[in-house]
Amino acid sequence: MATEPIWIIPEAVLAIHKRQIAEHGGGSGLRDPGLLESAIAKPKNIFSYDKEKANIPGLAAAYAYGISRNHPFVDGNKRTALVISLLFLKLNHWELTCSADDLYKTFMALADGSLPETDLSTWFEQCAKPIQRNPLVASSNLARPTK
16 A cells, blocks of 8 residues: 555544444443554554555454454444444545445454454455545545654
């Protein structure tokens, strides 16, 4: 991957988590800021140091895995992991094409620990596809490229 992706900023992750809790219920709050920082750094580290895995679906999987398995929030880790991975795909002009049932089963397996990170990455690579970039759509303020 030659071009650096659009990364998700920590403030966006916190805002999305807050929204998920407001909409769907659960305990609010950040349990461990260090675990969130680690989860958000995971895809950037892959991009920088493991070029073989540094593709957009694989990086989306890294966001999902990091947030879901690190459990940085009191509640809503799976929901936040899902929304962040979908947002990352969208910001980088990709989308998931799997069924809602497949998505649910995959994220439940991720949460219960039965889905290894490599399998999650493979699943994202199989279920994600690039979308046509619309030059008329303004860039989001939820993410910013980092240099």
